[in-house]
Amino acid sequence: MPDSKKVSAVEYLYAEVSDANTILGTIDSGLLSTYQGKDRAGWQQFYRKNRAQLAKELESLPASGFSDEDTRAIAAMRKQMKAFTGGGALFSPAAKCQDAARKDLAYPALKSALVACFVEIGNSLSFEGGKINRVSALDLLHETSDPARRKAVFFAFVPLWKAINGNNEPDSPYRRMIAGAAAAAARNGSEIENAARDVGQNPAEVERWLVQILDAWREASGNAMIEPWDFRFQAGEADRLLGSYIPREALQPINQRYYRDLGADLQQMGTLYDLSPRPGKAALAYTEFVTHGRMVNGVWKPTVARVSAPYERGGLFVLNELVHENGHVVNITAIRNRPAFVDWPSDLFAEAFADVPAWSTYEPVWQRRYLGHEAPEQLSLRALYSVVVLDVAWSLFELRMFRAPHTDPNALWTEITSHYLHIVPHPELSWWAVRVQLADLPGYMVNYGLGAILTAEMRQHISEALGAFDTGDPRWYGWLSEHLLRYGSERDTRTLMEEFLGRPVSPRPLLEQIHRLQPVVPHTGGPGSRPVFGR
Numbered sequence: 001m002p003d004s005k006k007v008s009a010v011e012y013l014y015a016e017v018s019d020a021n022t023i024l025g026t027i028d029s030g031l032l033s034t035y036q037g038k039d040r041a042g043w044q045q046f047y048r049k050n051r052a053q054l055a056k057e058l059e060s061l062p063a064s065g066f067s068d069e070d071t072r073a074i075a076a077m078r079k080q081m082k083a084f085t086g087g088g089a090l091f092s093p094a095a096k097c098q099d100a101a102r103k104d105l106a107y108p109a110l111k112s113a114l115v116a117c118f119v120e121i122g123n124s125l126s127f128e129g130g131k132i133n134r135v136s137a138l139d140l141l142h143e144t145s146d147p148a149r150r151k152a153v154f155f156a157f158v159p160l161w162k163a164i165n166g167n168n169e170p171d172s173p174y175r176r177m178i179a180g181a182a183a184a185a186a187r188n189g190s191e192i193e194n195a196a197r198d199v200g201q202n203p204a205e206v207e208r209w210l211v212q213i214l215d216a217w218r219e220a221s222g223n224a225m226i227e228p229w230d231f232r233f234q235a236g237e238a239d240r241l242l243g244s245y246i247p248r249e250a251l252q253p254i255n256q257r258y259y260r261d262l263g264a265d266l267q268q269m270g271t272l273y274d275l276s277p278r279p280g281k282a283a284l285a286y287t288e289f290v291t292h293g294r295m296v297n298g299v300w301k302p303t304v305a306r307v308s309a310p311y312e313r314g315g316l317f318v319l320n321e322l323v324h325e326n327g328h329v330v331n332i333t334a335i336r337n338r339p340a341f342v343d344w345p346s347d348l349f350a351e352a353f354a355d356v357p358a359w360s361t362y363e364p365v366w367q368r369r370y371l372g373h374e375a376p377e378q379l380s381l382r383a384l385y386s387v388v389v390l391d392v393a394w395s396l397f398e399l400r401m402f403r404a405p406h407t408d409p410n411a412l413w414t415e416i417t418s419h420y421l422h423i424v425p426h427p428e429l430s431w432w433a434v435r436v437q438l439a440d441l442p443g444y445m446v447n448y449g450l451g452a453i454l455t456a457e458m459r460q461h462i463s464e465a466l467g468a469f470d471t472g473d474p475r476w477y478g479w480l481s482e483h484l485l486r487y488g489s490e491r492d493t494r495t496l497m498e499e500f501l502g503r504p505v506s507p508r509p510l511l512e513q514i515h516r517l518q519p520v521v522p523h524t525g526g527p528g529s530r531p532v533f534g535r
């Protein structure tokens, strides 16, 4: 609760504007056309009028004379309000992909054009005479056992790679964009610096941690070199063993049952889902507020969240992502704070926390309970950590691109993936360019790569303090709300994590997880053959 009446009035207005902002985002995502009886025009009018009023009132608050708590709330409102867009579809800009080729385009417009490439091209890759989207293509790389067909899926990405990075010439669209991103970061700071600060370290130490994780994988994955189109397949046997038990229509029931077992009833929370593909829709899965929880006449009116995704297929890889998105849902619905702080925690914390429940999908006990079948532990762990180390590889890639933006990205990606992931060099292909974040939010990948370190920390600590939760625990949601999630944007991640763990964040728990993997003994391959594990 605010200490000052003056702040209280502004904060009430802030809550109204903040809701109008995310309701407009919901309408513009295409999920619905009216909300609470008001259409887009009605919400827009409401938003414009009240936002202008809010800006005026925030500005006219005196610079001193408030309690510490109110002062921080005012700062939070000012900062969060800057990010309000008043609608517009997330990850689906009005820009055109073809504009990415224009050399005169300024950084923000260039970035939008590259995101448009993911929507225009990534949502309709040509494969076997038909069209598939990027998420399906990545899933097919795990599941397609015919080597020639698998290679064809991989090469379906070529038009996207070309749109993003041309022929990797020094002034390719991506190379011009990353130079702009590095220049902007020099002025305003980068996601990488933010993430480093969130764990109480500097970017150089973050880089050492990322390298340690990659090294642990390098040691646990044998010496045989593998083609990039075979990497996900070789690591993805668990996905293949379980794929048939996770048809597209089973994704939601499984997801909802798991969260019910964790004490979070997503249906009762009123979470909105928009999970089918649609032309022009955002090319990736994401979660956002629809309305923000707050006290109304002494009763908590809960946060409503929405999940957007373009799912054409089922499978374990997709299910893991859906459980991740709903990790975001429970994170924001668990916030209990004054309106100024009912907002996202840091990007690093949000991405790391979403994987706390999601990683369970790769534990055999989880699979037995929710799928009725399980893959052997070693195969499940390899599937999970192959995805994690790819995120770590992208994190290291971006960290180094930001440090030296004139670096040849294909050469850098080849160096990282050939040394740590034993992937055959293909510097002629920009095959790193499959993540929307690389264009939309340069530097953001660190929140997944470094985030994995926080995920492992949180999973370990919860298991020790509360007990194992891979097959559910009805106390889980309430306990995490109380100990970790209720603060929203109030607490910085470093303080939050140090109080939760009782010590600073360390890469050790993730390294221990990767060490659960036993080295692969190379095998000759061929249809039906299985990798052999053992030392």
Ligand SMILES: [Zn+2]
Residues within 6 Å of the ligand: 324, 325, 328, 350, 351, 354
């Ligand atoms: Zn996420």
